[in-house]
Structure formats: structure tokens, C-alpha cells
Amino acid sequence: MAPGASAGEVFGLIRGGLAETRADLGRLTGLSRTAVTLRVDQLVDRGLVVETAAGGSTGGRPPTRLVFNADGGVVLAAALGASRSQLAVCDLSGRALATATVEWADDPAVMLAAVADSFDRLLAGRRPLRGIGVSVPGTVEAGTTRSVSPSAWVDVDIPAFFAERYGVPVRVDNDVNALALAEHRAHxxxxxxxxxxxxxxxxxxxxxxxxxxxxxxxxxxxxxxxxxxxxxxxxxxxxxxxxxxxxxxxxxxxxxxxxxxxxxxxxxxxxxxxxxxxxxxxxxxxxxxxxxxxxxxxxxxxxxxxxxxxxxxxxxxxxxxxxxxxxxxxxxxxxxxxxxxxxxxxTLTDGGTRTGCAVMVLDDVLSAASVNAAVAGRPVAVG
The missing domain is CATH 3.30.420.40 (ATPase, nucleotide binding domain)
Incomplete structure (x- = not known):
């Protein structure tokens, strides 16, 4: 990695398990000790990284290990399906903390309202909410992420519905793409x-x-x-x-x-x-x-x-x-x-698509660009 690595790139090294100490970060990025400290402090302040004791000290400051903080927030995931719809609130590693199901409704307004009500119950005070991932059983138009099918759901702006209610980034894809993301993570x-x-x-x-x-x-x-x-x-x-x-x-x-x-x-x-x-x-x-x-x-x-x-x-x-x-x-x-x-x-016979929804939004909101925007205090796109 070229010198001058951003906070988002530093976070990626920690999240990916490639760097566990400040010394690792300095070696991998070429950043000075002061620059490494600045970026690590920014990530710690935003709850994305925690520092833990790495072992015994031989004198001086005790060594510390940098760890991706999976408890630093939650995401909501909804795999909407014609036979059943599976919802979850997940930590930042994608692990489901609580799950729910909702019945399918052909009317998009009815269905999305039911999902939102279930989301509210799943959150139950868990914060901060960092994003929402949703899959639907049909084509989602590239660029707009509007649902193109099934027939009753043509041109439904799912991201706008949830972004208006929760004010966080929302990512939408079809159900098979979400399942593919989950299976790729498993392989x-x-x-x-x-x-x-x-x-x-x-x-x-x-x-x-x-x-x-x-x-x-x-x-x-x-x-x-x-x-x-x-x-x-x-x-x-x-x-x-x-x-x-x-x-x-x-x-x-x-x-x-x-x-x-x-x-x-x-x-x-x-x-x-x-x-x-x-x-x-x-x-x-x-x-x-x-x-x-x-x-x-x-x-x-x-x-x-x-x-x-x-x-x-x-x-x-x-x-x-x-x-x-x-x-x-x-x-x-x-x-x-x-x-x-x-x-x-x-490998993901139950809840695989739901897991993919979590992976989809986590890869977005924890990307280097999104982390850099959060560190800089810039708004992240919510649709």
C-alpha cells in the first residue's frame, strides 16, 4: 500500500486481519507513528476499532492489539420472498443478533410498512444503526436500485422508503445476488x-x-x-x-x-x-x-x-x-x-439470503470510502 493511506484503508487492514498493531500499520502503509496514531484514534472514536492488551509487557507502555469492533454498531437485513421473508439485526461482522419473519404482501406499501415495523422491534434500542440491506425476488435495476419485478413491485423505490425512515445507507439487490455474496463469503x-x-x-x-x-x-x-x-x-x-x-x-x-x-x-x-x-x-x-x-x-x-x-x-x-x-x-x-x-x-440453507443482505450493506458502509466520509464528517449517501 502506498504511503499516505487513509483512515478507511487503515481500517480495511485491521478488519481484514492483516494488521494487529500500530507497528504493523506503519510497516504496511509507510505512515509515520504520528499519522498511524491519528488514524487509529479516529477509528476508535467512531467505535470501529478497539484496542486490547496484547500480552505481557517488558517495560514501558503495555503492548496493545488493534481489533475490528463488531459491536460498534448494527445493520438491518431483510430477505423478502414470495413464500416467506426473513429479517435480522446483525452486528458489524454480519452475525445475526435477533431475527424475525413477515408474511409476503403483494401490495408494496403494505409489505414495506410491515418490514419497517418489524425492524423497529428488532432494533430495540440497539445503536448505532449503520445501514440496511434488502433483497427482493426479482430484478433490481442497476444504478437506480428500483425493483423492476415482480409485476406489482415495478418501479418501487425501496431505498427511498427506508432511507427516509432511518436516515442510513440502504442497499437493495435481487435475492440470488445476495445469496451469491453470502456463499462467496463462505467460500x-x-x-x-x-x-x-x-x-x-x-x-x-x-x-x-x-x-x-x-x-x-x-x-x-x-x-x-x-x-x-x-x-x-x-x-x-x-x-x-x-x-x-x-x-x-x-x-x-x-x-x-x-x-x-x-x-x-x-x-x-x-x-x-x-x-x-x-x-x-x-x-x-x-x-x-x-x-x-x-x-x-x-x-x-x-x-x-x-x-x-x-x-x-x-x-x-x-x-x-x-x-x-x-x-x-x-x-x-x-x-x-x-x-x-x-x-x-x-452451505447456508436457512437464512443464507438474509446473511447476504447483511454482507451487501456491510461491504458498503465499512468500505474505505464510507469510513473516510464518516471520519471527515461528510454525509454518506443513503439511497
Missing amino acids: PDIDDLLVIKVSTGIGAGIISGGGLRRGAMGAAGEIGHTKVVDGGGAVCRCGGVDCLEAVAGGWALVRELTALGRKVGTALDVAELARADDPDALRLVRAAGRHLGGVVAAAVNLLNPAMIIVGGDLARAYEPLVAGMRELIYQSAAATATRDLRIEPG
């Missing part, structure tokens, strides 16, 4: 990762070169509306025909099983029925996996991921779902792209 050694979420709908989160790829309009990974060649004319919720989601999404399997007399209402119900070895559920889940594998094979050729992670409610029936996926991926994708490819279940 820090994998820089090329494809995360597939199979729940009520279907989507992909793309980690390439260590970073999340959203695309020009924020629609990267919207594989659920890719047309399949053998969809049988299935009508999709989007109004199209033979979309992947219309033959392999949780809502489509619920429709099929209901017609066969099964009492299912959600993708999770379908997965549990398959896990109980119901023959129709197993048949449909395997078929869904084959449809999914045919689409994902093209993504494997295009992106060459090192790992595919399969998550979401329908992935609770992992074996039959992924058996179908593997069959088509290894049949259709290039041998060089699949030679070392790993396909694994999600």
Missing part, C-alpha cells in the same frame, strides 16, 4: 462461482474474478425466463411460454402436484414430499433438474465456474434435483469446462 478461496437458487422462482448469482456480476441493467443471472425446447407449451407467470421457471420452478411443481391430488402450497412442501419418497414428487423434481441442467450447461460454457452451488427451497430435495442437473450439464457442456467442476449444496 473465499473460490473466485469463480455460480449460485443457482431454485425456490418459487429460479435465478443465478454470478461471482466472476472474485466480484459479483450484475450486468448492464442488473439482469445478469435471470435464467428463470430462458426458453426451454421441451416445455410442452407451459405458460409462465411472466406471460411467456416454455420459460424454465414454468416447467422447473417451485410454483410450477406445486401446480402439477396439486393437480395430482397432493396437498402442497410452496416449493418447500414439494421438496419435503420428494424427501419422503413420494413417486410423483420425485419424478417432477428430477425432471426439473434436467430442465435446469440444460440451461445451466450453457452458463458453464460461457462462465467456466469452478463451483456451482445449488440452494433455495427446492434444493432441500438435493439428490433428485441435482441428479437431473448433473446429467444434462455433463452431457451438454464442454469437457474442459466440466473437468474440475464441483457441484455442491448451499
Whole structure:
């Protein structure tokens, strides 16, 4: 790091575990002892860093260790989903301190008000609140972070709603991108990762070169509306025909099983029925996996991921779902792209997307630029 490192850059070294003492900071940044002291004091004053005893003293001032203060504030996280929505208040490491759920409402005003009321209860005097991360089950337009789908949520300004109420930075993304961030955090050694979420709908989160790829309009990974060649004319919720989601999404399997007399209402119900070895559920889940594998094979050729992670409610029936996926991926994708490819279940089966919401906002509000703005007393963008 070049001499003249800012307080935000110094904080990044401490938060990342690369520097534990003032001497470490001086060595890594080239800053003078006075400059190191100034930056550390600024971070301590803002509750981002604490100094603790590092061990026994050999005389003079006792040695101290610099530690990222995960208790120096909280963030709120909300993973909004059509089947259920999961909320949490988290410390600055992303650890959930308290959680809650809210029922989905098609009316955005009703839904956001319910989330805000639950946020108020979760905060319960915890301060300072440093940011809010929200995910939605649909496309979020790049740049504006307005929701583009589902249909009732088109052009909903979610950041403005929460920023007006809480006055902190608000970050919004789609649910699969949030899950991809959480899974990448759980697999820090994998820089090329494809995360597939199979729940009520279907989507992909793309980690390439260590970073999340959203695309020009924020629609990267919207594989659920890719047309399949053998969809049988299935009508999709989007109004199209033979979309992947219309033959392999949780809502489509619920429709099929209901017609066969099964009492299912959600993708999770379908997965549990398959896990109980119901023959129709197993048949449909395997078929869904084959449809999914045919689409994902093209993504494997295009992106060459090192790992595919399969998550979401329908992935609770992992074996039959992924058996179908593997069959088509290894049949259709290039041998060089699949030679070392790993396909694994999600490591964050419950609350993974919610964790991703926390990671999303923490990476923003604890970035060097945001910390520098806070140290300088400048306002941080709240939308």
C-alpha cells in the first residue's frame, strides 16, 4: 500500500486481519507513528476499532492489539420472498443478533410498512444503526436500485422508503445476488462461482474474478425466463411460454402436484414430499433438474465456474434435483469446462439470503470510502 493511506484503508487492514498493531500499520502503509496514531484514534472514536492488551509487557507502555469492533454498531437485513421473508439485526461482522419473519404482501406499501415495523422491534434500542440491506425476488435495476419485478413491485423505490425512515445507507439487490455474496463469503478461496437458487422462482448469482456480476441493467443471472425446447407449451407467470421457471420452478411443481391430488402450497412442501419418497414428487423434481441442467450447461460454457452451488427451497430435495442437473450439464457442456467442476449444496440453507443482505450493506458502509466520509464528517449517501 502506498504511503499516505487513509483512515478507511487503515481500517480495511485491521478488519481484514492483516494488521494487529500500530507497528504493523506503519510497516504496511509507510505512515509515520504520528499519522498511524491519528488514524487509529479516529477509528476508535467512531467505535470501529478497539484496542486490547496484547500480552505481557517488558517495560514501558503495555503492548496493545488493534481489533475490528463488531459491536460498534448494527445493520438491518431483510430477505423478502414470495413464500416467506426473513429479517435480522446483525452486528458489524454480519452475525445475526435477533431475527424475525413477515408474511409476503403483494401490495408494496403494505409489505414495506410491515418490514419497517418489524425492524423497529428488532432494533430495540440497539445503536448505532449503520445501514440496511434488502433483497427482493426479482430484478433490481442497476444504478437506480428500483425493483423492476415482480409485476406489482415495478418501479418501487425501496431505498427511498427506508432511507427516509432511518436516515442510513440502504442497499437493495435481487435475492440470488445476495445469496451469491453470502456463499462467496463462505467460500473465499473460490473466485469463480455460480449460485443457482431454485425456490418459487429460479435465478443465478454470478461471482466472476472474485466480484459479483450484475450486468448492464442488473439482469445478469435471470435464467428463470430462458426458453426451454421441451416445455410442452407451459405458460409462465411472466406471460411467456416454455420459460424454465414454468416447467422447473417451485410454483410450477406445486401446480402439477396439486393437480395430482397432493396437498402442497410452496416449493418447500414439494421438496419435503420428494424427501419422503413420494413417486410423483420425485419424478417432477428430477425432471426439473434436467430442465435446469440444460440451461445451466450453457452458463458453464460461457462462465467456466469452478463451483456451482445449488440452494433455495427446492434444493432441500438435493439428490433428485441435482441428479437431473448433473446429467444434462455433463452431457451438454464442454469437457474442459466440466473437468474440475464441483457441484455442491448451499452451505447456508436457512437464512443464507438474509446473511447476504447483511454482507451487501456491510461491504458498503465499512468500505474505505464510507469510513473516510464518516471520519471527515461528510454525509454518506443513503439511497
